[in-house]
Amino acid sequence: MPERVIYVVRSWPRLSQTFIVNEVLALERRGLELVVCSLVRSGEVIVQPQVADVRAEVRYLDDLEHGARSVRRQLASCVRAPVRSLRALLECLRHPRLAAGYGECSALECLRHATSLAAVVREIRAHGDEPVRVHAHFAHDPALVGMLAARLTGVPFSFTAHARDLFEIPPESLAARAREATAVVTCCAVNAAYIESVVPPGDRPPVRVIHHGVDLRRFAPSGHPAPGPVPLLVSVGRLVEKKGFPDLLRALRLVKERGLRFQVRVLGDGPLLGELVRLRDELGLTGDVELPGAEDSDAVVRALRDATAFALTPRVLADGDRDGIPNVLVEAMACGLPVVTTTAGGITELVAHDVNGLLAEPGDVPGIADSLARVLTDAGSRTRLGAAARQTVERGYDTDEAASCLERVLRAGAPVPEAAR
Known part of the structure; x- marks a missing residue:
């Protein structure tokens, strides 16, 4: 029975x-x-x-x-x-x-x-x-x-x-x-x-x-071609405070001030959507950052396959709320993407800085910007970090x-x- x-x-x-x-x-x-x-x-x-x-x-x-x-x-x-x-x-x-x-x-x-x-x-x-x-x-x-x-x-x-x-x-x-x-x-x-x-x-x-x-067959490297003139950064998550999306937007503004071009898709919905749209527009990122709302996992897979890199910048809140290991980070790494993230919660169990991803301290907007600029401009780092990311997920996730x-x-x-x- x-x-x-x-x-x-x-x-x-x-x-x-x-x-x-x-x-x-x-x-x-x-x-x-x-x-x-x-x-x-x-x-x-x-x-x-x-x-x-x-x-x-x-x-x-x-x-x-x-x-x-x-x-x-x-x-x-x-x-x-x-x-x-x-x-x-x-x-x-x-x-x-x-x-x-x-x-x-x-x-x-x-x-x-x-x-x-x-x-x-x-x-x-x-x-x-x-x-x-x-x-x-x-x-x-x-x-x-x-x-x-x-x-x-x-x-x-x-x-x-x-x-x-x-x-x-x-x-x-x-x-x-x-x-x-x-x-x-x-x-x-x-x-x-x-x-x-x-x-x-x-x-x-x-x-x-x-x-x-994660399903290693579904979330798998797609043989990403060399990025075009405008690399695509993808982020996924509920639009809530602990995910740190305002920090990501402010870091993207610093990256844009360096003269770098990019497109960003943030997949997710939540109570901060209106606030994030306003912040995006105030920072002059209206044409660079798309906030299309919630998508199912099929759409997430498609976005990751099209992406040059993945970014998620969580925080630990004053009331203790925090992520453990965000599943979307594991999914992105399974797809062989270099990831830019923070040391919040349990993320350092998954991501080692400059080994299989890039880490900044939570809320460190300039540090996040430096990591984003690196994955946008350094093809060698992207390839090395993405390959190591996939190996990490294969071994333990x-x-x-x-x-x-x-x-x-x-x-x-x-x-x-x-x-x-």
């Missing part, structure tokens, strides 16, 4: 969370049967094309929580497991800060979602199957829902922590989730070090570093190898090999 894993996510599908879709597909190729339980619908119009290949059933918990059937479901959970249900309720009433910090649900709302998730577990069991695990993506609401569902059902629980969800919840809330997990997974060593620094050893299960992988490591956690909590740490 196939081993079934219940995946808990905040919303599905999310354009900016391609790494979760890729992970689901890779795990399915390895024979795992998944059920994706999403707290809410994403509401996004653009959907990644890979979503159509996902075999997993998708349950939207928010859809299960309306009307008379919802009331019956909640009552059934209490009747079937009265002690577990009472303990979970008391935990949420006594410790409302379980849901403090970054997140959209209160502790009691997370318990409501967990009760709906418990009903999904009961349905699976009614068909003669037994879920081997509840695994949540993101340490905020989804992990709390997963933790409470594990209490209600007795199914083992683990979660993956990423970025804002990790750094913007109280350490005691993170410790509460970790205490009941069989493993905590994260995408970079910086995140793992943070978890180990704030979660007491007695509350901490194994912390596993498993990099997000293949999606199937990452899925193999995660599979061991999901199936039986088996230790991940040291090579994957």
